[in-house]
């Protein structure tokens with residue numbers, strides 16, 4: 152393993168794994184529970200460890216990230232990526248800053264880029280501010296996120312709340328001024344003691360230039376865009392086999408599970424539910440025991456050939472009401488546990504294709520299914536690849552970030568999982 156990554160959620164991990172695989176690296180996605188694979192992981196050039204630490208307490212996020220990093224170093228990784236969300240999902244108390252600083256300490260290094268840009272999905276950083284399409288982050292649906300509402304688009308300031316040390320920055324003009332200028336800017340930040348450097352990027356070319364500039368950095372942090380330029384650094388050193396991997400199609404019954412409440416997911420759910428069997432998860436019915444995973448699995452078994460969708464997706468006022476009634480973490484946990492238990496019932500009853508909406512939701516589902524490692528296949532929509540794991544035979548998954556995917560994503564993903 153040459154390049155190791157730690158992702159703070161599962162959709163983020165598959166987004167990054169997709170970029171590395173498209174860049175020509177033989178890539179595997181591992182689940183955070185490393186105990187099952189620790190001694191004998193399947194061979195790969197890039198390994199992405201998916202954690203569920205985005206909304207975990209800071210100390211847990213740090214300790215799990217360090218454990219994953221140590222494991223990746225033991226596998227021989229020369230560089231570590233810390234992958235967080237392209238909308239920088241976090242609170243003022245963490246977790247991006249504390250994890251990044253702990254990784255700098257572990258790797259005994261004094262500099263790391265911070266760049267959440269992912270232009271293919273409209274995320275750009277300019278003058279330290281994060282934009283989603285033509286809006287500042289704080290003016291998008293991310294201000295209503297159930298767990299990490301993002302109200303400040305200035306990544307330098309937001310990260311500054313989370314870190315012990317001062318945060319540096321490099322502007323787009325410098326990124327575009329050529330590799331010598333960029334290298335000098337990183338050197339200047341390092342000399343000034345600013346270890347985490349928010350770096351502007353607006354295009355794939357910017358990200359490739361940054362990738363070249365950080366070839367010798369032990370730690371790289373960002374969204375999946377930051378990995379665009381990294382595979383070529385290893386290729387230039389003659390380290391990649393460049394062997395094409397094609398995955399077999401996964402046929403068999405399918406299901407869509409969506410726990411994301413993003414604006415995008417709301418539209419995708421409405422579109423899919425209009426043409427397929429659908430069931431809304433009611434937090435109150437979960438709390439009272441009226442709705443159970445077994446009951447819903449039985450309902451799914453009665454549906455016809457069209458893959459049903461089960462969703463807790465709701466508009467911000469309904470989410471706020473459920474949170475007021477049950478508590479923010481409690482209701483999220485209840486819904487995640489429900490999807491996790493449901494996924495087990497379904498995978499053991501013959502479902503072979505599972506499309507999941509939402510990062511936290513995906514983490515619960517994949518961890519519950521006990522999928523230690525997954526192969527990365529073709530891209531379905533920007534940032535979302537086909538994944539294949541093993542549970543009673545091949546199991547095809549697509550883990551969709553709340554904000555990703557076109558309006559017909561769910562039908563497209565089910566089709567792509569089954570396509571040769």
Ligand SMILES: Nc1ncnc2c1ncn2[C@@H]1O[C@H](COP(=O)(O)OP(=O)(O)O)[C@@H](O)[C@H]1O
Pocket residue numbers: 162297298410411412413416434463464465469470471473474482483484486487508509510511512513551552553554
């Ligand atoms: N109706 C709801 N009310 C309250 N919380 C919800 C509801 N539906 C989902 N959630 C919780 O909101 C969180 C959504 O996060 P996630 O799955 O990561 O989606 P996204 O990818 O959009 O961020 C999960 O913890 C989920 O359990």
Ligand SMILES: O=C(O)[C@@H](O)C(=O)COP(=O)(O)O
Pocket residue numbers: 160162163164166167235236237238269374375509510511534551552553554
């Ligand atoms: O970088 C991104 O936007 C995604 O890879 C990501 O992290 C997804 O997180 P969720 O939106 O919570 O699924």
